[in-house]
Amino acid sequence: SQQGEEDPQALSIQEGENATMNCSYKTSINNLQWYRQNSGRGLVHLILIRSNEREKHSGRLRVTLDTSKKSSSLLITASRAADTASYFCATNGNNRLAFGKGNQVVVIP
Amino acid sequence: GAVVSQHPSRVICKSGTSVKIECRSLDFQATTMFWYRQFPKQSLMLMATSNEGSKATYEQGVEKDKFLINHASLTLSTLTVTSAHPEDSSFYICSATGTSGGETQYFGPGTRLLVL
Numbered sequence: 001s002q003q004g005e006e007d008p009q010a011l012s013i014q015e016g017e018n019a020t021m022n023c024s025y026k027t028s029i030n031n032l033q034w035y036r037q038n039s040g041r042g043l044v045h046l047i048l049i050r051s052n053e054r055e056k057h058s059g060r061l062r063v064t065l066d067t068s069k070k071s072s073s074l075l076i077t078a079s080r081a082a083d084t085a086s087y088f089c090a091t092n093g094n095n096r097l098a099f100g101k102g103n104q105v106v107v108i109p
Numbered sequence: 110g111a112v113v114s115q116h117p118s119r120v121i122c123k124s125g126t127s128v129k130i131e132c133r134s135l136d137f138q139a140t141t142m143f144w145y146r147q148f149p150k151q152s153l154m155l156m157a158t159s160n161e162g163s164k165a166t167y168e169q170g171v172e173k174d175k176f177l178i179n180h181a182s183l184t185l186s187t188l189t190v191t192s193a194h195p196e197d198s199s200f201y202i203c204s205a206t207g208t209s210g211g212e213t214q215y216f217g218p219g220t221r222l223l224v225l
Contacts, residue, residue: 033213040221042202043216045213088152088153096143097153097155097214098155101151102151
């Protein structure tokens with residue numbers, strides 16, 4: 001099954017700065033999704049990018065997808081303290097999601 | 110819209126007992142529900158896929174007799190951890206997709222299970 005894998009980073013940034021995290025995967029996909037998880041809580045869907053798309057925006061989020069390199073990036077612009085969370089990418093190959101390891105982002109007020 | 114609830118949010122039980130976790134789609138009908146397990150500071154691991162009215166499909170390595178899944182209606186799926194052991198202690202999360210077969214999964218808030 002597909003396996004999304006983030007670079008195992010723990011980002012600590014100042015409020016207002018941008019946060020970038022990456023994800024790589026190994027097999028073909030239909031789409032790739034990014035989720036946010038606050039500590040001890042469920043996941044919140046952030047954005048979905050299809051395999052035929054290269055870039056997508058949603059508010060302060062920007063996602064890129066490079067299917068030739070099997071990688072994706074999530075950029076959060078003008079970060080806020082409320083953005084502090086873990087961020088997971090998940091690849092979707094047959095309506096089943098395979099999650100990456102996650103990035104812990106801490107935004108310092 | 111697209112709200113998924115789980116009950117209970119937290120449960121502590123003794124070793125050897127069984128625990129049932131409910132997953133409900135509150136404002137949509139969910140043809141497919143998924144059950145995940147998450148260990149501290151780790152990613153989500155898919156345990157099984159459940160379609161309404163049919164048997165669940167379990168991922169490799171997940172014991173179907175240990176983790177009983179029932180999806181009796183379009184709004185409810187249950188996961189029963191049978192004869193729980195301390196190693197079953199984990200965070201269990203469900204998700205659901207709607208009858209339109211959407212690509213987005215809507216996640217519940219999770220259930221933290223602690224087996225003593």
